[in-house]
Amino acid sequence: MMTRAEAPSLAARAAQVDASPVREILALTARPEVISFAGGLPAPELFDAAGLRAAYDAVLAERPAQVLQYSITEGDPQLRAAIAARYTARGLATTAADLVVTAGSQQGLSLLATALLEPGDTVLVEDPSYLAALQCFRFAGARVLPVPCDEHGVDPQAVAELVRSERPKLLYLVPNFQNPTGRTLPAERRAALAELAARDGVWLVEDDPYGELRFEGQAQPWLAEFPEAADRTVTLGSFSKVLAPGMRLGWLRAPAELLRACVIAKQAADLHTATVDQAAAARYLADQDLDAHLAKVTRAYRARRDALLAGLADTLPAGSRWNHPEGGMFLWVNLPAGHDATALLRTAITHDVAYVPGAPFYAGPADPTTLRMAFTTHTPEEIAAGLRRLARVF
Structure with a gap:
């Protein structure tokens, strides 16, 4: 009977680069009942x-x-x-x-x-x-x-x-x-x-x-x-x-x-x-008029950003900090010292709400208190509901 040799190994670079934790988080939060601040996704209802x-x-x-x-x-x-x-x-x-x-x-x-x-x-x-x-x-x-x-x-x-x-x-x-x-x-x-x-x-x-x-x-x-x-x-x-x-x-x-x-x-x-x-x-x-389409999209995204900003003070622990982006899809949060956004995410998912911990985005030593929140894929009303869920986590 022929001896079967093992297949040649993967290239070293394939073994050294991890999968995207953000993609893995998105898979965990794919349930329709989850209000997710995790994915950097454009709002599908605004596609032309x-x-x-x-x-x-x-x-x-x-x-x-x-x-x-x-x-x-x-x-x-x-x-x-x-x-x-x-x-x-x-x-x-x-x-x-x-x-x-x-x-x-x-x-x-x-x-x-x-x-x-x-x-x-x-x-x-x-x-x-x-x-x-x-x-x-x-x-x-x-x-x-x-x-x-x-x-x-x-x-x-x-x-x-x-x-x-x-x-x-x-x-x-x-x-x-x-x-x-x-x-x-x-x-x-x-x-x-x-x-x-x-x-x-x-x-x-x-x-x-x-x-x-x-x-x-x-x-x-x-x-x-x-x-x-x-x-x-x-x-x-x-x-x-x-x-x-x-x-x-x-x-x-x-x-x-x-x-x-x-x-x-x-x-x-x-x-x-x-x-x-x-x-x-x-x-x-x-x-088509792409600029007119963008004006519609940015109006909606601004309202969603504003809804997220309006609710953060009542949601996050005292001493948290966050920024005020002038556009785009994300804002950045620093929780107080001693909080671990990665560990807290596991609890958040049990409350049907999600965000992305900041740690995977660092090329150097990570700050465990940081997290990214995307505001584009939910309406202001859904954002408010998601923040109420998140408040129970924190």
């Missing part, structure tokens, strides 16, 4: 399903042979032109040639990791930072280091000190309504980081899935707007929060040499993003 259906119907009726066929890796020219026009209108001069369409901005991160990072390269991130970015960089074998932050985001002086001592390849930022904290990086800090990138030769990665979800305050300049950093800034964008995440459409804007490397990496990954979805998105942008 009729407009999107009309866009798909139009492209499938008018040119099915093209939209159901293979396409070019860079992406649908009409869609790239429409994205470029939106950037230009918002102050960042862009052409279609500056962009590659990706399967969500998450794929853009993966392409950048492939094109830029060697195992052992150092990446700087906000602390706390977007969890899936931490996963992506760790899968690439990078050494991920946290940058000290305050209520306004990364401290440029702290970045400068880490650049001198650690020689990082890139700094990853979510400068607008950051995930998980909801904070926004001020213009003067953006200018300081642009100057630092030019002086010290660091790539800036500006991930901006939430920037068009502003409720109040003034828009801040793009990092790529600063001339000194224009040749070393990558900007990632997505339709997931403004149209529908199920379309899996994002994009990457980068200088020509890096963009070309990312195109080659994408060819190896998936050849191109779904042709029909790109064509439908381009048709939607041509036929």
Whole structure:
């Protein structure tokens, strides 16, 4: 009888990177009776399903042979032109040639990791930072280091000190309504980081899935707007929060040499993003008023944010602190010392309410008192009911 050998082992990187605890929490809270402040999901009742259906119907009726066929890796020219026009209108001069369409901005991160990072390269991130970015960089074998932050985001002086001592390849930022904290990086800090990138030769990665979800305050300049950093800034964008995440459409804007490397990496990954979805998105942008749709969405999200803010003082333990985001989908809570948000979550789920503990978002030592609360997927009335449940937990 043949001796059966064991299969070869997994790659070391697959064994070293954990699954997303946020995804696991979402699985635990999928019961319809749970009021969840956990998931960073857009509100499904606000999707423009009729407009999107009309866009798909139009492209499938008018040119099915093209939209159901293979396409070019860079992406649908009409869609790239429409994205470029939106950037230009918002102050960042862009052409279609500056962009590659990706399967969500998450794929853009993966392409950048492939094109830029060697195992052992150092990446700087906000602390706390977007969890899936931490996963992506760790899968690439990078050494991920946290940058000290305050209520306004990364401290440029702290970045400068880490650049001198650690020689990082890139700094990853979510400068607008950051995930998980909801904070926004001020213009003067953006200018300081642009100057630092030019002086010290660091790539800036500006991930901006939430920037068009502003409720109040003034828009801040793009990092790529600063001339000194224009040749070393990558900007990632997505339709997931403004149209529908199920379309899996994002994009990457980068200088020509890096963009070309990312195109080659994408060819190896998936050849191109779904042709029909790109064509439908381009048709939607041509036929519908995305800005009017966003105005409707942001009005609803502002009311939901306000409902959450209004109830926190009566819900959380005395001495808790939280911020007031000007847009986006999240706010950040610090419980008093001695509280453990991860342990308390288990109790919260028994009360049919949930949030995300802050600990998984830290690249360095975690603060166990922190938690992220998303306000987009429930009405103000449901948010009030969820806070009453959460008050019993605390």
